[in-house]
Amino acid sequence: MHVDIGKLRKLGEAKSSRIIVALDDLPGGVSPQSIDIFLEEIAKYVVGIKIGLPLVLAMDISDVAELIGRFKGDFYFLADFKLADIPSIVKKELSLIERNGFDGAILHLFPLGLEEVLNDKDNISLDVFGLVAMSHPEARLLDQHFGDLLEYSTRLSLSGVVLPATKPELIQKARKYLPPRYTIISPGIGAQGAEPGTALKHGADFEIVGRMLTMSRDPRDVAEKIVEEQRRWLR
Amino acid sequence: MHVDIGKLRKLGEAKSSRIIVALDDLPGGVSPQSIDIFLEEIAKYVVGIKIGLPLVLAMDISDVAELIGRFKGDFYFLADFKLADIPSIVKKELSLIERNGFDGAILHLFPLGLEEVLNDKDNISLDVFGLVAMSHPEARLLDQHFGDLLEYSTRLSLSGVVLPATKPELIQKARKYLPPRYTIISPGIGAQGAEPGTALKHGADFEIVGRMLTMSRDPRDVAEKIVEEQRRWLR
Numbered sequence: 001m002h003v004d005i006g007k008l009r010k011l012g013e014a015k016s017s018r019i020i021v022a023l024d025d026l027p028g029g030v031s032p033q034s035i036d037i038f039l040e041e042i043a044k045y046v047v048g049i050k051i052g053l054p055l056v057l058a059m060d061i062s063d064v065a066e067l068i069g070r071f072k073g074d075f076y077f078l079a080d081f082k083l084a085d086i087p088s089i090v091k092k093e094l095s096l097i098e099r100n101g102f103d104g105a106i107l108h109l110f111p112l113g114l115e116e117v118l119n120d121k122d123n124i125s126l127d128v129f130g131l132v133a134m135s136h137p138e139a140r141l142l143d144q145h146f147g148d149l150l151e152y153s154t155r156l157s158l159s160g161v162v163l164p165a166t167k168p169e170l171i172q173k174a175r176k177y178l179p180p181r182y183t184i185i186s187p188g189i190g191a192q193g194a195e196p197g198t199a200l201k202h203g204a205d206f207e208i209v210g211r212m213l214t215m216s217r218d219p220r221d222v223a224e225k226i227v228e229e230q231r232r233w234l235r
Numbered sequence: 236m237h238v239d240i241g242k243l244r245k246l247g248e249a250k251s252s253r254i255i256v257a258l259d260d261l262p263g264g265v266s267p268q269s270i271d272i273f274l275e276e277i278a279k280y281v282v283g284i285k286i287g288l289p290l291v292l293a294m295d296i297s298d299v300a301e302l303i304g305r306f307k308g309d310f311y312f313l314a315d316f317k318l319a320d321i322p323s324i325v326k327k328e329l330s331l332i333e334r335n336g337f338d339g340a341i342l343h344l345f346p347l348g349l350e351e352v353l354n355d356k357d358n359i360s361l362d363v364f365g366l367v368a369m370s371h372p373e374a375r376l377l378d379q380h381f382g383d384l385l386e387y388s389t390r391l392s393l394s395g396v397v398l399p400a401t402k403p404e405l406i407q408k409a410r411k412y413l414p415p416r417y418t419i420i421s422p423g424i425g426a427q428g429a430e431p432g433t434a435l436k437h438g439a440d441f442e443i444v445g446r447m448l449t450m451s452r453d454p455r456d457v458a459e460k461i462v463e464e465q466r467r468w469l470r
Contacts, residue, residue: 024324053288053316054324057331060295081288084319084343086371086427089259089287096292108319110345113373136321138348141383145376192321 007103008076008127008183008206011047017227018200018234020048020078020185022210023055027217030055032063038219039071045223048076050208051102056081061100068101076103078185082131083107091117098126106131106162109149110142118156127159132174135164135188143167150174153182160184160205165194168202175203189226196226200233242338243311243362243418243441246282252462253435253469255283255313255420257445258290262452265290267298273454274306280458283311285443286337291316296335303336311338313420317366318342326352333361341366341397344384345377353391362394367409370399370423378402385409394418395440400429403437410438424461431461435468 012018021042026034039049049071056064068077079102083090090107094117097105104127107114118128130153133142142149150173153161160183163171171186178184183206186199190212199207209226216222247253256277261269274284284306291299303312314337318325325342329352332340339362342349353363365388368377377384385408388396395418398406406421413419418441421434425447434442444461451457 024327052320052324053318054327054331056291057296057328057335060297061292062295081316082319083288084317084345085287086369087373089289092259092289093292096289100292108343110376111369111371111374112376113371134321134346136346136348138322139346141345141347141380148376 008048011076012206015045015047016231016234017045017047017223018206018230019046019213019223019226020050020076020206020208021046021213022050022052022080022187022208023214024052024210025054025058026214030058032059032067035067036070038214039067039075041220042213042223043071043074045220045227046075046213048078048206050078050080050106052080053082065100072101077101078103078129079105081105084111086111087113087117090114091123094124094126094128098124103127104129104159109152109156110145112152114156118158128157129160129162129183129185130156130158131162133163133167133170135166135192137166143170146170146173150177154178158182162187163199163204164188164192165199165204165207166192168194168198171199171202171204196229197233200230243283246311247441250280250282251466251469252280252282252458253441253465254281254448254458254461255285255311255441255443256281256448257285257287257315257422257443258449259287259445260289260293261449265293267294267302270302271305273449274302274310276455277448277458278306278309280455280462281310281448283313283441285313285315285341287315288317300335307336312336313338313364314340316340319346321346322348322352325349326358329359329361329363333359338362339364339394344387344391345380347387349391353393363392364395364397364418364420365391365393366397368398368402368405370401370427372401378405381405381408385412388417389413395420397422398434398439399423399427400434400439400442401427403429403433406434406437406439431464432468435465
């Protein structure tokens with residue numbers, strides 16, 4: 001398991017951007033063609049492409065893998081299936097995610113039991129991010145165990161953690177607590193209410209933007225504006 | 236949202252079996268052909284087919300949907316992606332799961348916020364099962380909130396809940412607490428340590444069996460033996 005996620009950071013520096021797009025849907029629906037056009041459009045300003053379960057349920061995994069292969073040099077591909085199964089299944093899932101060409105994967109920490117799966121470095125060269133908190137306000141149980149999950153994240157071979165831009169105080173606390181090598185990626189920008197730049201300002205390394213970009217008529221223009229906002233917080 | 240999961244119960248009565256197979260893998264790997272042969276083999280003794288993320292990452296979703304279409308009358312198809320996302324994404328996932336032909340889906344309750352998604356009955360005709368506890372012993376956070384999650388499950392339009400056969404005392408408590416219309420399905424039989432019949436004995440309605448069946452050289456024979464064991468607990 002990598003702990004330095006070199007590719008994500010390098011692409012971020014090269015593009016001087018901290019945007020990861022959550023690619024769950026597109027205005028005309030998802031297909032290899034529509035995604036192709038979208039990726040070409042935003043390539044200059046976007047570092048990572050986060051692919052969730054909706055895409056994998058709407059499009060064949062072989063098409064997703066082919067797409068990743070084609071854009072491998074341009075983007076960091078992150079599988080966001082919010083893995084939350086028993087350890088033996090999570091292990092299998094990570095290995096299949098890697099086989100499909102993804103660079104990283106997001107998993108839930110609350111099911112626990114991940115020590116053996118993640119600390120077996122020989123097995124997987126995928127970056128793994130642990131979900132410490134979620135963006136929706138109703139997530140009280142997760143919020144209640146924020147400290148436990150944050151502490152747990154440091155006992156695993158993770159590349160970083162996921163923390164919502166809608167709860168910036170949690171990002172701030174996590175940044176102070178976590179070792180500097182842990183990358184913080186942060187959803188909740190745009191449709192969910194947080195302004196671009198909010199998460200960076202509070203200590204996150206990358207901001208995840210979904211509908212604000214994917215559902216826009218001019219995604220390139222929106223991406224450019226978000227990057228401009230982000231650059232205020234990148235010295 | 237259905238609350239009576241008629242199809243699962245009817246197939247269970249017709250086959251006089253309470254087996255749901257967790258189809259994550261097969262000895263020679265998964266393909267439309269290998270699954271076809273496996274399903275024909277076990278059809279007499281197995282009621283439901285639980286399909287998890289590993290299958291959807293190894294095989295195209297269009298092939299999975301076609302397979303479901305072909306065996307629709309013979310089995311109850313359950314999507315076990317352990318959905319654990321923000322409410323708007325879970326809603327999207329449920330609708331895509333339904334569109335692929337599944338009869339039911341399993342989601343995590345721990346992230347909360349599901350009231351609006353699940354109580355919007357006009358939207359989805361899929362059966363939905365909530366995960367109240369998991370089979371691995373390390374799942375301390377879930378176990379600690381067992382009572383909260385059980386109570387939460389009754390406030391949602393669910394068809395039933397998932398409770399592990401490896402923790403039979405939880406099944407017993409849940410059966411006493413839940414309304415009788417709630418169906419309890421229970422993984423952990425076989426490779427994970429619980430004997431066939433254990434979950435039924437403690438109040439579950441169906442037992443989920445994975446590797447013990449899928450990795451067997453003679454799945455039909457194993458299925459027959461499990462059903463015999465189960466029938467001791469079905470009057």
